[in-house]
Amino acid sequence: MRKFVFFGGKGGVGKTTVSSAYAYKCANAGLRTLVVSTDPAHSTSDVFDQQFDDTPKPVDGVSGLDAMELDPEEEVSRHLQGIKRSLSTQVSPAMVNEIDRQVEMAHQTPGAYEAALFDRFVDVMRDSDEYDRVVFDTSPTGGTLRLLSLPEFLEGWAERLLAKRKQSVRLFERAAIGGREPRRIREGDPVIAQLEERRDRFALAGKLLREEAAFFLVVNPDELSIRETRRAIGSLDDATLDVRGLIVNKLTPEPDDDENGRGARFLRDRVRTERERLKTLREEFDKPVVAEIVTRIAEVKGDLLADVAAEIDVEVRVEPVE
Amino acid sequence: MTLAERIAAFRDLAEEWLRGLYHGMISHPAYEKIENEAEDIEDAFMLACFPDAFGIPSPVSYYTAELLPYLEDEFEAWERRMWDRGSLLERKGQQYHF
Numbered sequence: 364m365r366k367f368v369f370f371g372g373k374g375g376v377g378k379t380t381v382s383s384a385y386a387y388k389c390a391n392a393g394l395r396t397l398v399v400s401t402d403p404a405h406s407t408s409d410v411f412d413q414q415f416d417d418t419p420k421p422v423d424g425v426s427g428l429d430a431m432e433l434d435p436e437e438e439v440s441r442h443l444q445g446i447k448r449s450l451s452t453q454v455s456p457a458m459v460n461e462i463d464r465q466v467e468m469a470h471q472t473p474g475a476y477e478a479a480l481f482d483r484f485v486d487v488m489r490d491s492d493e494y495d496r497v498v499f500d501t502s503p504t505g506g507t508l509r510l511l512s513l514p515e516f517l518e519g520w521a522e523r524l525l526a527k528r529k530q531s532v533r534l535f536e537r538a539a540i541g542g543r544e545p546r547r548i549r550e551g552d553p554v555i556a557q558l559e560e561r562r563d564r565f566a567l568a569g570k571l572l573r574e575e576a577a578f579f580l581v582v583n584p585d586e587l588s589i590r591e592t593r594r595a596i597g598s599l600d601d602a603t604l605d606v607r608g609l610i611v612n613k614l615t616p617e618p619d620d621d622e623n624g625r626g627a628r629f630l631r632d633r634v635r636t637e638r639e640r641l642k643t644l645r646e647e648f649d650k651p652v653v654a655e656i657v658t659r660i661a662e663v664k665g666d667l668l669a670d671v672a673a674e675i676d677v678e679v680r681v682e683p684v685e
Numbered sequence: 686m687t688l689a690e691r692i693a694a695f696r697d698l699a700e701e702w703l704r705g706l707y708h709g710m711i712s713h714p715a716y717e718k719i720e721n722e723a724e725d726i727e728d729a730f731m732l733a734c735f736p737d738a739f740g741i742p743s744p745v746s747y748y749t750a751e752l753l754p755y756l757e758d759e760f761e762a763w764e765r766r767m768w769d770r771g772s773l774l775e776r777k778g779q780q781y782h783f
């Protein structure tokens with residue numbers, strides 16, 4: 364299995380449970396594992412009964428397992444502070460207010476939250492040398508898919524801006540005929556430097572996601588979840604990301620044959636429709652079903668986690684980067 | 686005034702005129718034109734970076750905001766150019782010396 368493993372899917376299908384269980388399984392197999400929750404409604408804390416935050420913390424009772432919860436809100440304000448700091452050293456007092464307004468506005472646009480989350484994603488992946496495996500518990504499908512298709516889009520964007528800036532600077536240099544001081548010079552232009560750094564960062568993110576990440580989609584045996592999964596696979600494939608398989612969660616347990624009460628009849632009916640859907644999942648999707656997890660009566664935590672982990676038939680061994 | 690001095694004075698005058706002529710006809714319009722072109726490209730760059738200044742939402746303004754501290758002069762000049770630019774034709778027309 365690749366180093367970065369992503370679990371995605373519709374809201375409420377049990378991504379957190381599955382990714383926690385898989386991380387648990389990896390840690391038990393002796394890999395240094397980090398589980399990262401990117402869902403704004405963090406529930407990793409609930410699974411392990413322990414509060415996590417923006418920095419990796421060891422999980423009590425499981426050796427070799429760390430957990431963290433990304434907080435884009437905090438990242439946005441950190442970013443804002445950073446810009447304001449360089450604003451006060453670079454910009455004349457007369458212009459500060461004018462530019463300040465622009466900066467504030469940029470941090471309130473709808474994209475800011477996603478951009479911040481994306482930055483944290485890249486940070487975590489880049490600084491993960493001490494881990495053998497990083498498991499991402501992502502937020503529901505729409506948001507995550509957009510997030511993961513960002514690098515290519517952003518890289519192209521930074522590239523275009525860079526080209527424009529270089530062109531205008533080059534013209535300013537040429538306009539300095541006869542020993543005049545050019546208005547801007549290429550050497551040491553902070554704007555070009557900043558844009559280049561951004562572009563490289565996006566390129567790295569794209570490379571890591573394409574070459575070192577594997578994706579799994581968690582799906583429930585119901586119509587809506589299956590449809591959303593089909594769309595999700597489509598967009599992940601479009602972004603040339605590697606979807607390795609489907610994990611079917613919350614299957615209904617079958618009653619014993621001699622039971623014939625109302626509950627047993629209900630369960631039997633339910634199991635029958637779910638079999639149909641499982642068949643759909645097996646036959647109509649070109650991705651393998653790698654786990655079938657039956658609904659638990661209690662919340663999945665503690666000992667139950669090990670139980671669920673055993674049902675996930677996903678390779679744990681680290682596969683070499685080709 | 687000797688002949689040599691008169692010739693020297695004339696040469697100085699001629700040189701000054703020639704330099705002025707060259708500056709007025711060749712070098713001044715040239716760098717002005719190039720500089721205008723550079724400004725136009727810079728305007729396009731600024732607009733691509735900060736379309737939200739005109740109410741157009743940009744998904745990347747979060748990242749381009751990082752550039753703002755270094756774009757003070759450009760930002761001010763850009764805003765000024767945006768205000769007094771009557772039409773694209775006017776701006777382009779300025780670049781030709783008849």
